[in-house]
Amino acid sequence: MKISFPYMGTVIIYKKVLELLGHDVLVAPRPSQKTLDLGVKHSPEFACFPFKTIMGTYIEACEMGADTLITSGGHGPCRAGFYGEIHKRVLKALGHKFDFIVFDSYARDKEKFIRNIKKIKGNNSWLKVIKAIRFTYQMLKEIDRFDKWIAKNRAYEQITGSVNQAWDEIQKMFDLAHTKKELKEAIINSEKLISAIPLKEVQERNKVRIGIVGEIYVVMEASINMEIEKILGELGCEVERSHYLSDWVDHNMLPSFLKRSHEEEILKKGEPFIEIEIGGHAKQTVGHIVDFKERGFDGIIHLMPFGCLPELISQSVIPKMSAQYEIPVFTLSLDEQTGQANNKTRIEAFIDLIKNKKLSNHQFSA
Amino acid sequence: MKIGIPRALLYYYYFPFWKAFFEALDMEVVVSEETNKGILNKGIKESVSEICVPIKLYIGHAIQLLNKEIDYIFVPRMVSIQSGEYFCPKFMGLPDMLRHGVKGLEGKIITCQIKSDSDDISAPENYYPMAEVLGVTKEQIQVAASVAREQWIGFRMFNKSGFTAVEAMKMIQTNDSLEVLLNNQQSSKPVLRIGLIGYVYNIYDPFLNMNIIEKLRELNVDFITFDMLEEAQLQEKIKDMEKTLFWTFSNKLLGAGLRLFHEPTIDGIIHLTAFGCGPDSFMGKLFEFESDQTGVPFMSIRVDEHTGENHLQTRIEAFVDMLKRKKFIA
Incomplete structure (x- = not known):
């Protein structure tokens, strides 16, 4: 089973939770011109932009050999909740064979939510699943903290590009962390990394x-x-x-x-x-x-x-x-x-x- | 008190209800004029450019009502008329949009949330929040709602027996169904029968769709719309779907469309949609898949605020010609 998912934000998080559960994970390429071209070609003309991008990502993932796609569903009247249904039909029409797992909110359909969890769970014990989710959640909190720091301080870097470079490295470090100890190290190293970046002093009013x-x-x-x-x-x-x-x-x-x-x-x-x-x-x-x-x-x-x-x-x-x-x-x-x-x-x-x-x-x- | 009702959006489905409701409360009901270029232009000016033309028209109609010395404009917040389903977000945010987004309308809007588990929106609880502003009691609202319900059911009965919503409204208002019946009689037997799939506000606003109904009748083509079908008929094809659409009227259209694709007496399907319509972008794709599977010809027509009608005439004629050839030559 080769699992893939839509590309949104810091993708190492989704990758991490699936890896910890022993799945073979395929991270689709970051959306590019090719992704958009593919997505636009196979989407309804007036579908919204995220729909088209994700369409392209799925096609790329399927072409690279993914056989299971995971995504979140939607609640309520926005179109996003129905993405999965149309994506599924279009991909089938294109001849791709795959299993499609859509997570709706727990409150909407409890049984399906649990069924989906079981699919992801595979042969792992519940304890391992809970541990994996807790670990990833912790990591997510940490990485979002760094993300916020980066967005805040990018403006004040003395050496052009140094903050972006640090952000890339932080993501790499987190990507390599698989145990609590490694996560702790990644956090400490990331802290060191950002505190070493020379920043301009800017007056509050400016x-x-x-x-x-x-x-x-x-x-x-x-x-x-x-x-x-x-x-x-x-x-x-x-x-x-x-x-x-x-x-x-x-x-x-x-x-x-x-x-x-x-x-x-x-x-x-x-x-x-x-x-x-x-x-x-x-x-x-x-x-x-x-x-x-x-x-x-x-x-x-x-x-x-x-x-x-x-x-x-x-x-x-x-x-x-x-x-x-x-x-x-x-x-x-x-x-x-x-x-x-x-x-x-x-x-x-x-x-x-x-x-x-x-x-x-x-x-x-x- | 004078209550204004814009002649747009769900006017074509619920106006008989709302009219009877307010009249039973001793209010005068004023409807905006039939859509014209002036109304459209006002709507375009006051709305965000990307929004669909039915919403722009609604705003135009609401502004037009301001000239008619009304006390309030009734803009219901349509939330849900089917459990687990909603309206398009634009309907759910309609009072917010008018109140905060259009100059001169703040303070002129009277609204209430419509929540129901069927098309029948007569539950008086929906209307209680308006009691104070209207100066009526809850008991009066209960009576008015039940009077309005009778009217609306009569309207829907005519509608479901094959008359368009506009004809059905005339029949219920004038109590003179014979005249409409006579006017409606076609000179000769229709050569084709098509499904005309689209929301009531797209199909029944002759300005918006450049009078597609008249154009079809001139070509001697009979048509059926979703509002002419019974609820059970609409549900038949979609009740087994794993996940249906979230929007009630879109689901009705989907149910109607999927049904008509499989009906032997139907020669083709036209989907009438508005530029930028979100729900339709997905539904249209489902129809395309269905058309591929069944081999029934399918065309979608997209309307927006431009008003040149020759292209529409040409496309409809071409579609009808093609259907004729398929039916009589093959």
Whole structure:
């Protein structure tokens, strides 16, 4: 059994949990032009962008010999929950033979969830499964911590590229860790690594903080959002995303009595603008905008796939939020069009506006 | 009190209910004018550019109602009319979008959440939250809801017996079904029978779809739409699916489509959809697979805010010609 999965964010996590359970794991290549071409060719024209990218990833994985595909399902009215059904049919029509395991949220279909877990479990004891999940979860928390540090400090590196290089190395170290001891070492070494990076001293009032909100796949997967975190870092901005994999796991995979309250809080903050959960991450998006503002961020970039149903609602209410909370928001809709100059220029202009605004505020107050 | 109802989206499915409901509460009901270029342009101006044209039209109709001295515009938040299923996120966020996204509408919107386990949305609990604003009691709402239910069931009965929703609405409103019947009589026996699959607001808005119904009738083609089928007929083909779509009306269309693909009296299927429609992007693909399997001709027509209609005329004629050739020559 050769297992593969969609490519989103720090993929070593999914790889890790499967490896620990003794599976043969095939990590599909990072989405490239070829991935997009394949995906677009075999997807419905108006399917959303993540659907097409994942379609391409699956085809690449199947061609490389994967015979089992694992993915998460969806809850509620956003299209993502139905991805699996269409992906399955298209891949079958293309003649690929494979087993498709879709994890829906535990609350939606308990039996299926347990059946799926059993498939992944294989001949391992439950104890081993729990250990593997706990280990990976710990690792996920740690890696997200480093991810946040990287996005925050990329702006202040003295040697161009040193932070990105450190991030690559950190991921490699974590990838090689398979026991608790190795994980501890990886954490210590990573700490050493980042503390050795020479950083510029920047005055607090000159720092620019940008929050990235929006649909989870385009926010998390750098290869299809033009590596927006790097772009912003190069422009001298601290960045924080609204989505980290550990938050997603906390909110979606854990049974409700174990849930942490962070995500619930965010949802509360979105309530005045979008009353109920309308699917996808629309309500989180508006909640995070309020949250980022309260934490002193200077601007928001709102990412969405072209035609995304829930994010169109958030896009509709954003102009009013932006005025009410006095925070600039820039919505960027992404699709398979890969020319980047246009979007980069717009991002640059947006950041310039924010910097100018900060600057003139200081001058007036001085 | 004057309540405005936009002539868009689920107007074509639930208007008889809402009209009777508000009238039973002694309110005056005002409907926006039939869709025209002006309404469309207003809608385009006030909405985000990527959103589908039915939503843009809804916004246009809502803005038009502002000129009619209404007290409130009724914008229900359609959440679910089938357990485990929802509406498209755009319906669920519709009041939010209008309130926060369109200038001049804040404070003019009256809304309530519609949750039900069937098409029948008459459970009075849905409407209690409006009682205070409307200045009525819960008892009055109960009575109004049951009066409205009668009306709506009558409307659906005409609709299901083969009349379009617009005709059925006329029949229930004027109590003069004979006239509609006479108007509807076709001069000669239809040569073809096709399935016309699409949401009510795409199929029954003649401006949006450039009057596709009239075009088909001119070509002497009979058609059947999803709302003319019984619920059980819609469920038949999809109840065994492992995972159906999440959206109730999409599921109805899917059920209708899959059924019609297997009905021997049907010569072809036309899927009428709007540019950027999310649920349809997936459903269309399922129809394509079905068409490949059954060999029944299938065409999808995508409408948006542009209004040149020649392409539509040409495509429909070509499709009908092809169906005729297939039927009579082969």
